[in-house]
Amino acid sequence: MYKTILVHADLSSHAPARMRWAATLAHAHGAHLVGAAMLGVSRTILPHGCHWQPGSIEASYFEPLADNARTALSHFSAIAGEAAVSCESRLVCDLAEDGLARQARSADLVVISQDDPDESVPGTGTRLPEYVILNSARPVLIVPRTDPAPPPAPALAPRILVGWNGSKEASGALAAALPLLQRALAVMVVGLTLPHRSGGEPQFASDQSELSGFLHRHGVPAHFCTREQRHGSGRDLLALAQELDCGLLVMGCFGHSRFHELCVGGATRTILAEATLPVLLAH
Known part of the structure; x- marks a missing residue:
């Protein structure tokens, strides 16, 4: 809470x-x-x-x-x-x-x-x-600057998308969002795979069992999926959130070095610039 x-x-x-x-x-x-x-x-x-x-x-x-x-x-x-x-x-x-x-x-x-x-x-x-x-x-x-009205409690975001890449930032965001995930009607944890890895992301597959157990013990029955990156992880997450009609996106941020983020951008900068739904971020 x-x-x-x-x-x-x-x-x-x-x-x-x-x-x-x-x-x-x-x-x-x-x-x-x-x-x-x-x-x-x-x-x-x-x-x-x-x-x-x-x-x-x-x-x-x-x-x-x-x-x-x-x-x-x-x-x-x-x-x-x-x-x-x-x-x-x-x-x-x-x-x-x-x-x-x-x-x-x-x-x-x-x-x-x-x-x-x-x-x-x-x-x-x-x-x-x-x-x-x-x-x-x-x-x-x-x-977001679209100024959406908050939905009525208790499920402030009935459907929540969680971006997962195995980083400490993603783990921190997942833990920070638990009070919201516990009230959601549906929670989807997604791992984005690189295009050349047709068999999926091995690390994400190995993380699923541990994450599922962790979330289940907190009263969060989550679904897991992988999606191939197509337009950059930030835009892909936003597109998937829209496709699934999610009211909240949860993700870790600035996983790259700050220099890398400033010079070439990254998922965090894309999300901060283009999100049209509320986003919970942790660093």
């Missing part, structure tokens, strides 16, 4: 959908919901928190930012109230990416939105989802 869920609160157009997803998750799991709104200024500039002298030059700059954060938190409180969940609001004196990564240390799950090119700030050089995933010790649920 998730007992503490952290959600990013801001004034972006995607914030309401993201916070409704987090509130619905919190309600389904009896979890405490934390809404964190960041000031947008590094904590190195305000090491003692959001304190400045009224009427000062600092106040003229920081107070409007704080007002925006408070407004975002008021929206969060309203959504949490509608869901009737235990909640608290935090105004964090930090940048969004660093603040979320630090606040995640005392949460079970972090809920953020997929990047939206129409709302990105040119020249920042930081993609919030990638940064939070890489710098947070907790799994991250990405709500």
